[in-house]
Amino acid sequence: MRKIGITAPGLADIATRPLPRYVLVTGGAGFLGSHLCERLLQDGHRVICSDNFSTGRRSNVSHLMSNPDFSVVEQDVRDAYDADVSLIFNFASPASPPDYQRDPVGTLLTGVLGALHGLELARLHGATIVQSSTSEVYGDPLQHPQQETYCGNVNQIGPRGCYDEGKRCAETLLFDYHRKYRTDVKVGRIFNTYGPRMRLDDGRVVSNFIVQALTNQDITIYGDGMQTRSLCYVDDLIEAFIRFSNAGPDVIGPINLGNPVEIPVIELAELVLELTNSRSRIIHMPAVIDDPKQRRPDIGLAREKLGWEPRVPLREGLSRTIGYFDGVLRSATPAQPV
Ligand code: NAD
Ligand code: UDP
Numbered sequence: 001m002r003k004i005g006i007t008a009p010g011l012a013d014i015a016t017r018p019l020p021r022y023v024l025v026t027g028g029a030g031f032l033g034s035h036l037c038e039r040l041l042q043d044g045h046r047v048i049c050s051d052n053f054s055t056g057r058r059s060n061v062s063h064l065m066s067n068p069d070f071s072v073v074e075q076d077v078r079d080a081y082d083a084d085v086s087l088i089f090n091f092a093s094p095a096s097p098p099d100y101q102r103d104p105v106g107t108l109l110t111g112v113l114g115a116l117h118g119l120e121l122a123r124l125h126g127a128t129i130v131q132s133s134t135s136e137v138y139g140d141p142l143q144h145p146q147q148e149t150y151c152g153n154v155n156q157i158g159p160r161g162c163y164d165e166g167k168r169c170a171e172t173l174l175f176d177y178h179r180k181y182r183t184d185v186k187v188g189r190i191f192n193t194y195g196p197r198m199r200l201d202d203g204r205v206v207s208n209f210i211v212q213a214l215t216n217q218d219i220t221i222y223g224d225g226m227q228t229r230s231l232c233y234v235d236d237l238i239e240a241f242i243r244f245s246n247a248g249p250d251v252i253g254p255i256n257l258g259n260p261v262e263i264p265v266i267e268l269a270e271l272v273l274e275l276t277n278s279r280s281r282i283i284h285m286p287a288v289i290d291d292p293k294q295r296r297p298d299i300g301l302a303r304e305k306l307g308w309e310p311r312v313p314l315r316e317g318l319s320r321t322i323g324y325f326d327g328v329l330r331s332a333t334p335a336q337p338v
Contacts, residue, residue, distance in 0.1 A: 001080050001081060001082050002075070002079070002080075002081045002082065003081070003082045003083065004048065004050060004073040004075050004081050004082070004083045005024065005048035005050070005071055005073055005083045005084070005085075020044050020045045020046045020069065021045045021046070021085075021086050021087050022045075022046050022048075022084060022085045022086055022087070023040050023045050023046065023047050023048070023085060023086075023087045023088070023089065024047075024048045024050060024083050024085040024087070024088045024089070024121075025037050025040070025047060025048070025049050025050070025089045025091060026050050026051070026075075026077050026088070026089070026090050026091055026092035026114065026118065027050075027051055027056060027077075027090075027091035027092030027093060027132075028047070028048075028049025028050060028051055028056075028061065028072070028091065029049060029051035029053060029056035029057055029058060029060050029061050029072065030051065030055060030056035030060065030091065030092075030095075031056075031060070031095075031195075031197050031198050031199070031202075031234070032091055032095075032132070032190075032193065032234065032237065032238070033049065033051070033056065033060075033089075033091040033092075034049075034056070034060035034061050034197055035195070035197065035234050035235070035238050036089055036091065036238055036241060037049050037061055037064060037070065038061075038064060039238050039242060040242075041064060041067055041069060041070055043242070045069070045087075046069040046070075047064075047069060047070050047071075048071050048072075048073060048083060048085065049061055049064075049070070049071070049072045049073070050072075050073045050074075050075040050077070050081075050083075050092070051072070051073075051074065051075070051092065052074065052075065052076040052077075052092070053074065054094065055094045055095070055096070055099050055199070055202070057199075058072065060197050077090070077092040077110060077113065077114035077117055077118065078106075078109050078110055078113040078114065078117075079117070080117050080120065081117065081121070082121065082124070083121060084125065085121070085125060085127055086125065086126075086127045086128070087127055087128050087130070087245060088118050088121060088122055088127055088128070088129045088130065089130045089132070089241065089245070090114055090115060090118040090129060090130070090131050090132060090170075091132045092110060092114050093107065093110050093111060093114065093132070093163075093166070093167075094107055094110070094163075095134075095204075096202040096203045096204045097160065097163075097203065097204075097288070098202070098203035099202060099203065100162060100163040101159050101160075101162070101163075104159070104161075104162035105162070107162045107163050107166060108162040108163075108165065108166040109166070110166065111162075111163070111165075111166020111167050111169060111170050112166055112169045112170060112173070114170070115131065115169075115170035115173045115174060116173055118131075119173060119174065119177045119183060119185075122177070122183050122184070122185070123177065123181050123183050126184075127184070128184040128185075128186065128245065128249075129174070129183065129184070129185050129186070130185075130186040130188065130241065130244060130245050131170060131171070131174055131185065131186065131187045131188065132188060132190055132241075133167050133170065133171055133187050133188060133189045133190065133254060134163075134164075134167050134189060134190055135189055135190065135191040135192070135256070135258065135295055135297065136154075136160065136163055136164045136167060136292075137152050137154070137164060137167055137168050137171065137189060137254075138150055138152040138153065138154075138292075138295075139152045139153040139154030139155065139160075139164060139290075139292065140153050140154075140155070140290060140291070140292045140293060141153055141292060141294065141295065144294050144296060145260065145262075145296040145297060145298045146256065146295070146296065146297055146298060147256075147298045147300075148189070148253070148254045148255065148256055148298075148301055152168075154168065155290050158289060158290040159289055159290065160289075160290050171187055171254065174187055175187075175252075178252060184249045185252055186244050186245065186247070186251065186252055186253055187252065187253040187254040187255070188240065188241060188244055188253060188254070188255055188257045189253075189254050189255065189256050189257060189258075189297075190232075190237065190257050190258065191229075191230055191232060191256065191257065191258025191259070191295065191296075191297045192204075192205075192206075192229045192230065192231050192232065192258065192295070193231070193232045193233070193234055193237045193258070194206035194207070194231055194232070194233065194234065194317065194318075194321055195233055195234030195235070195317065195320065195321050195324075196234070196320065196321060196324035197234075197324070198321075200325065200328060200329070205229065205265060205268065206231065206268075206272075206318070206321065207325070208220060209268065209269055209272040210272055210276070210318075210321060210322055210325045211325060211329070212280055213272050213273055213276040213278035213280050214276055214278065214322070214325060214326055214329055215329065216278060216279050216280050217280060218280060218281050218282070218283045219269045219272070219273065219280050219281070219282045219283065220283060220285050221265060221266060221269060221282060221283065221284050221285065222265075222284075222285050222286065222287055222288045222291065223284070223285075223286070223287030223288065223291065224266070224284065224287075225264060225265045225266030225269065225282075225284070226264050226265075226266065226293075227264065227265050227291055227292065227293050227294065228262045228263060228264050228265070228293075228294045228295060228296065229262070229263065229265065229268070229295050230258055230259050230260055230261055230262045230263070230295060230296045230297060231259055231261075231263065231268070231314055231317070232257070232258045232259035232310055233259070233310065233312035233314075233316070233317030233320070235312060236259065236310040236311055236312050237257060237258070237310075239308065240257045240302060240306060240308045241257070243306040243307070243308050244257075244306055247305060247306060251305050251306075253301075255301050255302050255305060255306070256297035256298060256299055256301065256302060257297070257299070257302055257308075258297040258299065258310075259297075259310040259314075260296055260297055260298070260299050260310075261313075261314060262294070262295075262296040263314065266282070269282050270282075271314070271315070271318065272318065272322075275315065275318055275319055275322055276322055
């Protein structure tokens with residue numbers, strides 16, 4: 001089996017030391033993974049970022065490369081691997097609907113085999129594994145807001161099934177390993193999260209609307225725009241995962257991690273137009289198949305178990321994200337002669 005990353009001292013040594021921990025972040029070159037790597041390094045840990053670079057980019061972590069405690073390894077989580085680590089964040093998976101539907105079989109296998117290989121690694125080394133699950137396990141929810149006890153309403157044969165069922169199966173594997181092998185597992189269900197380092201073309205609502213507004217293209221609403229989402233700024237989400245990973249072995253989850261402030265997609269479009277002073281028009285496109293009509297996390301458990309709740313209001317988070325996208329667009333556009 002391939003061994004990746006830095007060679008750590010004996011694991012007995014690792015287990016008795018609070019800092020630094022040897023941490024693996026799969027999908028570490030993606031949007032969320034790169035912020036997580038950055039935060040873990042700031043907190044004094046040694047970090048291996050593994051990625052197959054399908055939807056992530058080396059440039060997301062290039063600013064961390066000079067740090068001797070950081071390494072980047074090309075590794076697909078569908079293949080088994082080994083690494084000397086005491087903490088694993090399994091973040092490898094395409095997350096945007098156009099991304100995960102481009103290779104549906106690959107997405108499903110990433111969900112299932114990525115969890116299995118992470119769990120085997122955790123079992124081998126006595127490590128903790130923290131899983132990036134998703135609000136998509138609730139499908140098009142019939143309960144609102146969604147609580148962790150809700151089993152969901154997923155169309156397993158629809159175009160979103162590859163992602164939703166892969167993530168659901170991953171949760172099953174995590175809980176089976178916990179019951180059977182006492183593996184230290186933690187399952188965080190992430191609700192729509194946005195911020196700097198999302199790809200301009202990743203197809204998710206926040207990146208689409210901001211890029212469209214900044215370039216004065218039409219804002220594309222799928223359907224009537226009355227479907228709702230609850231949007232969490234990336235820094236808030238990373239703080240939640242850090243707290244979760246530091247919580248005791250009895251805090252397993254699943255725990256909803258997201259911002260409970262809910263907004264219809266049409267209102268999000270109007271807010272982006274206002275914050276960007278854009279001349280873009282709003283247009284309506286065909287509705288997406290199986291698009292969840294409403295989504296809002298109940299975060300009572302996160303408040304209770306992690307003492308966490310989001311701090312960054314939507315306007316503030318959007319303004320920061322607009323600033324980021326504006327910078328990227330300007331650096332990509334050749335200066336116009338005056
Ligand atoms: P992203 O696409 O920016 O990052 C995913 C990363 O995983 C990329 O770097 C990609 O190259 C890598 N990857 C994909 N398949 C892989 C494979 N088979 N092997 C190794 N690496 C692989 O997406 P993101 O928003 O940063 O999402 C990160 C994680 O969080 C995902 O697991 C996603 O399901 C979960 N999540 C995100 C959100 C959100 O709103 N951002 C919501 C729910 C769940
Ligand atoms: N959406 C939209 N226009 C876009 C992109 C997305 O109206 O250009 C809608 C989409 O139909 C969904 C919501 O915005 O109702 C969130 O979509 P996203 O792809 O960001 O994430 P999802 O929560 O669906 O996984």
